[in-house]
Amino acid sequence: MTLTSSYILEKVAPIFNKKGYVATSLSDITEATGLTKGAIYFNFKNKEDLAVQAFKKNIESMMPITTEIKSYDNAIDKLKMIGNIYGEYFLNVQAKGGCPILNVGIDAKYNNPELYQLAKSILNDLISGLERIVEKGKSKGQVKVEVDSRVFAQSMYALIEGGIFVSMVNEDKTYLDNALKSLNILIDNIKL
Numbered sequence: 001m002t003l004t005s006s007y008i009l010e011k012v013a014p015i016f017n018k019k020g021y022v023a024t025s026l027s028d029i030t031e032a033t034g035l036t037k038g039a040i041y042f043n044f045k046n047k048e049d050l051a052v053q054a055f056k057k058n059i060e061s062m063m064p065i066t067t068e069i070k071s072y073d074n075a076i077d078k079l080k081m082i083g084n085i086y087g088e089y090f091l092n093v094q095a096k097g098g099c100p101i102l103n104v105g106i107d108a109k110y111n112n113p114e115l116y117q118l119a120k121s122i123l124n125d126l127i128s129g130l131e132r133i134v135e136k137g138k139s140k141g142q143v144k145v146e147v148d149s150r151v152f153a154q155s156m157y158a159l160i161e162g163g164i165f166v167s168m169v170n171e172d173k174t175y176l177d178n179a180l181k182s183l184n185i186l187i188d189n190i191k192l
Contacts, residue, residue: 005043005053008033013054013061018097020107021051021115051108051115058100059122075137079130079156079187083180086160090167090176099164101126127153134190147190159183 011032016024026047029040044050068085072078093099101123108115130153137143163179 002043004035004039008035008040008043008050009053009057012050013057014096016051016054017058017100017103020103021047021112022107024051048112048114051112052118055100055104055115055118058096069133075133075140075142076187076191078133078137080184082130082156083160083183083187086164087176087180090164090173093164094168094173098168099161102161102165123157127157129153130156137190142192143190144192152186152190155186156183159186 008029012024012029015028015032019028024047026037026040029050030037033040040050044053068081069078072081097103101119104115104119105123108119127150131149134143134147134149134152138145138147138149159179159182160176163176166175166179167173
């Protein structure tokens with residue numbers, strides 16, 4: 001990626017996250033970057049390509065979990081840490097216009113299939129990652145063997161994402177805080 005491409009993404013990724021794919025216009029992009037339409041399209045094939053790359057940038061900059069998760073060995077500790085990270089993540093995501101996965105998943109579903117599939121894929125990868133943590137916890141004797149790892153992972157992600165969504169809509173972090181309290185109860189209930 002060129003320096004210009006990186007610069008463009010730095011400037012327009014937050015705009016795509018706040019306004020969405022459809023509402024982000026070429027004039028928004030040129031105004032934010034100070035570049036011409038030609039310069040934008042020299043670095044990206046089209047608006048769709050730029051939107052996909054901006055989404056990836058938003059995901060990269062808003063997902064600190066992958067590096068921190070490796071510092072925990074116990075599955076229960078990992079799951080609780082993930083909840084705690086999302087509690088802190090909310091303030092960051094609120095300032096940047098919301099969760100990129102939620103925003104893109106809804107915004108692009110009916111008008112940008114490539115972007116929608118990317119959001120769906122990342123969401124499912126996150127859920128699969130949670131599932132693997134639970135499975136590994138079972139194999140290490142940290143999680144009850146009767147726990148349905150897939151159902152737990154889906155429920156955990158839905159609680160977090162739902163809490164973020166309702167908190168964003170109401171501009172009140174209490175909703176996410178309460179969802180995370182419920183999540184901690186669920187995590188405690190699967191612990192051996």
